[in-house]
Amino acid sequence: MKRKDNFGPEQSLDNLCLVELAKKFGTPLYVYDGNLILQRYNELHQFIKWPKLRIFYSMKANFNVAILELLNKRGAYLDTVSPSEVHLALKVGYPKKRILFTANNLTDEEMDEVQRTGVRFTIGSLSRLDKYGKAYPNSEICLRFNPDVVAGEHSYLQTGGDITKFGILMNDVEKVKQIIKRHKLKVVGLHEHTGSGISEKEKVYQSMLNLIRMGKHFPNLEFVDFGGGFKVPYESDEKRIDYEEFGKNLTRIFSEFCEGYGKELEMYFEPGKYIVAESGYLIVQVNTLKNNRGRLIVGTNSGFPQLIRPMLYGAYHHIINLSNPQGSKKKYDICGNICESGDCFATQREVPEIREGDFLAILNAGAYCYSMGSIYNLRPLPLEVMVIDGMQRVVTKGLSNVELANKVLELSQ
Numbered sequence: 001m002k003r004k005d006n007f008g009p010e011q012s013l014d015n016l017c018l019v020e021l022a023k024k025f026g027t028p029l030y031v032y033d034g035n036l037i038l039q040r041y042n043e044l045h046q047f048i049k050w051p052k053l054r055i056f057y058s059m060k061a062n063f064n065v066a067i068l069e070l071l072n073k074r075g076a077y078l079d080t081v082s083p084s085e086v087h088l089a090l091k092v093g094y095p096k097k098r099i100l101f102t103a104n105n106l107t108d109e110e111m112d113e114v115q116r117t118g119v120r121f122t123i124g125s126l127s128r129l130d131k132y133g134k135a136y137p138n139s140e141i142c143l144r145f146n147p148d149v150v151a152g153e154h155s156y157l158q159t160g161g162d163i164t165k166f167g168i169l170m171n172d173v174e175k176v177k178q179i180i181k182r183h184k185l186k187v188v189g190l191h192e193h194t195g196s197g198i199s200e201k202e203k204v205y206q207s208m209l210n211l212i213r214m215g216k217h218f219p220n221l222e223f224v225d226f227g228g229g230f231k232v233p234y235e236s237d238e239k240r241i242d243y244e245e246f247g248k249n250l251t252r253i254f255s256e257f258c259e260g261y262g263k264e265l266e267m268y269f270e271p272g273k274y275i276v277a278e279s280g281y282l283i284v285q286v287n288t289l290k291n292n293r294g295r296l297i298v299g300t301n302s303g304f305p306q307l308i309r310p311m312l313y314g315a316y317h318h319i320i321n322l323s324n325p326q327g328s329k330k331k332y333d334i335c336g337n338i339c340e341s342g343d344c345f346a347t348q349r350e351v352p353e354i355r356e357g358d359f360l361a362i363l364n365a366g367a368y369c370y371s372m373g374s375i376y377n378l379r380p381l382p383l384e385v386m387v388i389d390g391m392q393r394v395v396t397k398g399l400s401n402v403e404l405a406n407k408v409l410e411l412s413q
C-alpha cells in the first residue's frame with residue numbers, strides 16, 4: 001500500500017500474506033514485520049547524522065521480546081519506565097549501560113529496586129531528586145525538564161506545558177542546583193519529551209532549544225536526550241514527515257549547542273511509535289453483521305482490550321478488508337466483542353463490502369496496542385507472530401479461554 005507520494009501508513013506485508021497468517025494461526029492475531037522494524041531503526045541513523053547518536057527504543061510502545069531481541073542485536077539502546085521493563089530488558093540481554101530509566105511518580109521501593117540494577121536514572125521532579133540524592137549521594141543522574149512546549153497527536157499524549165505531570169519546570173533550575181549541591185550529585189544528562197506523534201517540526205526544535213538553554217547550569221554533561229515523538233502517518237491522506245530535512249535541522253541545533261558548550265556530547269532520542277507502529281497488524285474476523293435502520297454494524301472477534309487507541313484517544317487506524325479488497329465501499333461501524341458501547345475500532349468508516357467471515361487488518365498496530373492490552377471481559381490477549389526474512393514465527397503464545405480462567409484462579413488466594 002506504500003504510495004509513491006509518501007502519503008498514508010505503509011503496508012509492508014501484503015493482503016495474501018496476512019490472510020495466510022490468519023488462517024494458519026487463527027484470529028485475533030498480531031503480526032509484526034521484523035524487517036520494517038529494522039528499517040525504521042536504521043533510517044533514524046541515516047536521517048540524524050551525529051557521530052554520537054544513540055537511539056533508545058521506547059519499549060513501552062511494544063515490549064514483545066522478539067522485537068527487543070531484534071533491536072538488541074543491532075546495538076539499540078532502551079528507554080524504560082518501570083522496574084519490570086528494566087528487569088525484562090536485562091534478561092533479554094541489554095547491557096545496563098544501554099538502558100535509561102525514566103519513570104514518573106516512583107515509590108522509594110521502586111527507586112531502590114532499579115538502582116540496584118545499575119541502570120542510569122532520569123529524574124523528573126524536585127521531590128524525587130531530593131529523595132534520590134539523600135539515598136544515593138555522589139551519583140550520576142540525568143534530569144528531565146518540562147520543555148514548555150505543547151505538542152502531540154492527542155491531549156493525553158502531550159507531555160510539555162503546565163497541564164502535565166512530567167518533568168521539572170525550567171524556572172526551578174536554581175532549586176535543582178541547590179539539591180544537586182546538597183547531595184553532591186553529578187548531572188551527566190538532560191532530558192525532555194514533548195509528546196507523541198508530533199507533526200509540527202518547529203515545536204520539536206523549540207523544545208530542543210529550551211532544553212539546551214539549561215546546559216549552562218550543568219558543566220558535567222555527557223548527553224542530551226530529546227525524547228521520542230516521531231510521527232508516522234495513520235490516515236491515508238496524511239503525508240509522511242520529511243525526516244531527512246528534520247534530521248539535518250536537529251543536528252545543526254545540537255551541533256551549535258555543543259560548540260558553545262565546548263564538548264561533543266552524545267545525542268539521544270527515544271522513539272517508540274516510529275520504530276514499531278507501522279510494522280504491526282491486528283487481524284480480526286467478522287462474525288456478525290447488523291443493519292440498525294441503515295447503520296451498518298460489524299461485529300468482530302476482538303475488541304478494545306486488544307487495541308485501545310481508537311477508544312482512548314479517538315485514534316484513527318486504517319482498516320483493510322483482506323477478504324474482499326475490491327468490494328464496493330460502504331460505511332460501517334466496526335466493533336469488537338466487549339460489553340461496552342464504545343468498543344469500536346472505527347465508526348462510519350468506508351471499507352470495501354464486509355461479509356461475515358471476512359478477515360480485517362487493522363494497520364499501525366505495532367505501537368501502543370498489544371502493550372496497552374488487558375484481559376477485560378476475561379478475553380485472552382492474541383497470539384503474536386513475527387515475519388522476518390520471509391520466515392514466520394510465533395513470538396508470543398496466546399492463552400486459550402480455559403487457560404485464562406485457570407490463570408485467574410491460580411493467582412487468587
Ligand SMILES: Cc1ncc(COP(=O)(O)O)c(C=O)c1O
Binds near residue numbers: 061079195227230274
Ligand atoms: C519519556 C518518553 N520517551 C519516549 C516516548 C516514546 O514516544 P513515541 O512512541 O511517541 O516515540 C514516550 C512516550 O510516551 C515517553 O513518555
